[in-house]
Amino acid sequence: MAMTTQATPPTAGGSLYIPTPARIRAIEDLTEFERLFELEFLDGHPLGHDPGQFVQVSVLGIGECPISICSSPTRQETFELCIRRVGNVTNHLHTLEPGAIVGIRGPLGHGFDVSEMHGKDVLIVAGGLGLAPVRSLIQYILDERSRFGRFDLLYGAREPKEILFKDDLTEWRESADVDFHVTVDRPDEQWRGKSGVVTTLFKGLPKLDPAETMVVIVGPPIMFKFVVLEVLARRIPQHSIYCSLERRMKCGIGKCGHCQANNVYVCMDGPVFKYGRLKAMREALE
Amino acid sequence: MLDRMITHSAFLELVDELAGKRRIIGPVARGERFFYEEVERAGALDLAFNYCVYGPRAFLFPPTETLFTFQQIEGRFAAEAVVEDRPTALVGVHPCDINAIRLLDRVFEKDHPDEHYLSRRRNTLIIGLDCPRPCTDGIFCSDMKTNEATEGFDVMLFPLGAVQEVGASGKGGGGDPQAGPSVRADEPPAAPSQYGVVFGTPTGREWLLYSHKSTVPTAADERALEQYHRSKAAAFRRAIKTPSEDLPALLDRSYDSLLWEATARRCYSCGSCNLSCPTCYCFNIYDELDMTLAAGERKREWDGCQLPKFAEVAGPHNFRAKAASRLRHRIYRKAKWVREQTDLPGCVGCARCDRACTAKISSVEIYNQLAEEA
Ligand SMILES: Cc1cc2nc3c(=O)[nH]c(=O)nc-3n(C[C@H](O)[C@H](O)[C@H](O)COP(=O)(O)OP(=O)(O)OC[C@H]3O[C@@H](n4cnc5c(N)ncnc54)[C@H](O)[C@@H]3O)c2cc1C
Ligand code: SF4
Ligand code: SF4
Numbered sequence: 001m002a003m004t005t006q007a008t009p010p011t012a013g014g015s016l017y018i019p020t021p022a023r024i025r026a027i028e029d030l031t032e033f034e035r036l037f038e039l040e041f042l043d044g045h046p047l048g049h050d051p052g053q054f055v056q057v058s059v060l061g062i063g064e065c066p067i068s069i070c071s072s073p074t075r076q077e078t079f080e081l082c083i084r085r086v087g088n089v090t091n092h093l094h095t096l097e098p099g100a101i102v103g104i105r106g107p108l109g110h111g112f113d114v115s116e117m118h119g120k121d122v123l124i125v126a127g128g129l130g131l132a133p134v135r136s137l138i139q140y141i142l143d144e145r146s147r148f149g150r151f152d153l154l155y156g157a158r159e160p161k162e163i164l165f166k167d168d169l170t171e172w173r174e175s176a177d178v179d180f181h182v183t184v185d186r187p188d189e190q191w192r193g194k195s196g197v198v199t200t201l202f203k204g205l206p207k208l209d210p211a212e213t214m215v216v217i218v219g220p221p222i223m224f225k226f227v228v229l230e231v232l233a234r235r236i237p238q239h240s241i242y243c244s245l246e247r248r249m250k251c252g253i254g255k256c257g258h259c260q261a262n263n264v265y266v267c268m269d270g271p272v273f274k275y276g277r278l279k280a281m282r283e284a285l286e
Numbered sequence: 287m288l289d290r291m292i293t294h295s296a297f298l299e300l301v302d303e304l305a306g307k308r309r310i311i312g313p314v315a316r317g318e319r320f321f322y323e324e325v326e327r328a329g330a331l332d333l334a335f336n337y338c339v340y341g342p343r344a345f346l347f348p349p350t351e352t353l354f355t356f357q358q359i360e361g362r363f364a365a366e367a368v369v370e371d372r373p374t375a376l377v378g379v380h381p382c383d384i385n386a387i388r389l390l391d392r393v394f395e396k397d398h399p400d401e402h403y404l405s406r407r408r409n410t411l412i413i414g415l416d417c418p419r420p421c422t423d424g425i426f427c428s429d430m431k432t433n434e435a436t437e438g439f440d441v442m443l444f445p446l447g448a449v450q451e452v453g454a455s456g457k458g459g460g461g462d463p464q465a466g467p468s469v470r471a472d473e474p475p476a477a478p479s480q481y482g483v484v485f486g487t488p489t490g491r492e493w494l495l496y497s498h499k500s501t502v503p504t505a506a507d508e509r510a511l512e513q514y515h516r517s518k519a520a521a522f523r524r525a526i527k528t529p530s531e532d533l534p535a536l537l538d539r540s541y542d543s544l545l546w547e548a549t550a551r552r553c554y555s556c557g558s559c560n561l562s563c564p565t566c567y568c569f570n571i572y573d574e575l576d577m578t579l580a581a582g583e584r585k586r587e588w589d590g591c592q593l594p595k596f597a598e599v600a601g602p603h604n605f606r607a608k609a610a611s612r613l614r615h616r617i618y619r620k621a622k623w624v625r626e627q628t629d630l631p632g633c634v635g636c637a638r639c640d641r642a643c644t645a646k647i648s649s650v651e652i653y654n655q656l657a658e659e660a
């Protein structure tokens with residue numbers, strides 16, 4: 001898969017900013033605030049993305065916002081977006097029914113370099129909504145399982161009711177293809193799983209081979225800092241650690257300046273970065 | 287080397303002829319100040335201006351513009367791009383502003399070409415007007431090496447007739463390269479009697495040559511140009527202690543300086559510095575619906591990195607919540623990051639930001655204070 005080339009969005013009618021119409025095929029409630037949208041382009045073309053890339057989703061008349069693609073390109077005809085309602089566009093998206101048309105620009109940005117992970121052990125650590133962007137990579141690894149070594153997946157949510165993709169979690173828990181563990185910060189009466197912050201799951205991990213392991217950490221900045229410490233303590237080199245940044249984005253194509261973190265336009269060079277690069281970007285983890 | 291010579295009055299006649307084919311934008315006097323405005327006739331232009339309060343950026347990248355219009359029909363949408371191609375001429379653009387336009391060209395061309403800007407730009411003829419001396423106090427264009435333009439214009443005019451007049455009105459003046467400008471810097475220069483012309487593009491050459499109003503430069507004209515350059519070089523003084531090519535390294539050492547916080551205490555986060563800057567190109571995108579709620583426009587408008595919400599996301603979390611980090615961001619962009627991304631200066635030293643600032647925050651002062659600390 002071409003990881004270093006950026007797909008130029010089609011210049012519909014001379015404007016880079018015109019989205020392509022896509023139909024909502026299905027909607028699933030994941031939590032009180034997050035919904036999963038399955039989408040397909042009206043003209044049937046596949047999105048053709050890399051795991052970790054994002055799209056700009058439009059509700060015309062309301063606005064546009066960046067959302068990670070949370071399904072793998074290996075599952076081609078449709079693509080999925082997990083959307084938390086927090087404001088204008090996302091609230092409006094939550095009012096839509098299957099069959100409704102939204103606008104899509106993308107895929108945009110740079111995702112994970114999966115070819116670099118081929119033949120390696122992979123450890124993915126996701127916190128909160130960070131599970132959405134890495135789900136595309138998780139599905140990809142599971143679909144191309146023979147290309148990867150050991151696969152460990154750790155996921156932390158604040159509360160049981162915030163846990164995303166419960167069907168997937170059941171599948172991963174039962175699968176022999178991934179060693180999956182989940183924890184919540186604040187358990188309730190019904191919760192029978194592990195509790196504590198996501199770093200507590202590191203105790204159950206097998207020894208990581210620093211030369212043969214690629215690590216992906218996606219979650220809120222505070223979680224990232226604690227997790228990266230655990231990972232560095234296990235001697236994983238900085239160039240083997242990936243993360244994904246969130247920034248305010250308007251254009252998604254390196255013009256509007258909103259996503260800038262120090263000298264980097266996150267929408268173009270990211271949202272996925274190696275930790276080695278982030279260190280030079282002082283604002284990245286603030 | 288000069289391509290042609292043209293008198294002031296012949297040039298105005300040429301612009302009048304052009305007005306039939308293109309919208310003419312140029313400096314117009316409003317009280318004591320000058321603004322780029324659309325004019326009907328060349329006579330309304332005031333080419334003896336010191337500087338325009340704002341650069342001509344708004345005519346290539348308007349403060350607000352429609353990107354596309356849309357209509358919802360039975361749950362589907364149809365969108366139509368709005369791309370302007372109105373033939374335009376920008377007349378009397380100083381080198382700093384030409385360098386600023388070059389930067390905008392590079393930014394909007396880069397990676398994903400932006401037709402909204404590029405179409406306007408392709409249809410714009412740029413007639414530059416070189417500056418024989420600093421247009422006002424406080425500027426630092428020569429520090430940024432942007433007081434001369436080598437590209438980005440169709441035609442460049444050198445006010446050769448004006449040099450003598452400037453010299454004559456002061457002591458020493460044009461004849462003595464060491465003396466520098468002796469007239470008050472803010473005073474608009476006298477109208478030059480004639481211009482030396484340098485072509486920047488085939489379009490510019492064609493336009494100037496077709497009407498036979500210009501003449502072939504003589505050896506004396508070439509000598510006048512050399513003299514012009516000598517007196518110009520002497521007239522521009524360095525304002526920043528650090529050479530512009532060393533500013534990125536200076537900033538590298540200054541990330542944690544207390545100066546950002548100390549200076550930003552005065553900042554109102556009003557964004558006037560962004561608004562007045564010819565090289566600022568950040569924007570916001572938003573939708574407008576018409577009365578039917580079924581049709582509308584997606585638009586963009588200028589945005590400014592000094593405005594508090596510029597880097598805010600849901601959470602809410604603000605990646606540059608403090609004025610100090612926003613000020614640092616602006617200065618880093620202007621002197622380091624934009625150059626790293628485009629190979630062109632991100633600041634052209636026009637000092638419009640410094641003049642626009644109610645809090646009297648000065649880029650020159652910041653660079654010099656950082657240099658003292660480092
Ligand atoms: C690369 C990337 C991937 C993302 N992936 C997902 C995802 O998979 N699922 C998901 O639910 N969310 C995701 N987000 C966050 C999502 O873009 C924001 O929640 C969304 O833009 C809010 O838009 P709104 O119109 O609903 O809210 P608004 O009404 O615009 O604002 C609500 C709040 O969000 C802030 N905000 C405005 N614009 C943005 C913006 N562009 N980015 C972030 N915050 C903003 C506002 O300052 C305000 O605090 C992602 C963001 C980025 C940059
Ligand atoms: S013009 Fe001055 S006060 Fe206003 S945001 Fe810029 S630096 Fe701050
Ligand atoms: S930063 Fe200030 S001096 Fe530099 S180009 Fe912008 S307005 Fe002019």
Ligand code: FES
Pocket residue numbers: 248249250251252253254255256257258259260265266267268
């Ligand atoms: S989102 Fe506009 S530059 Fe990145």
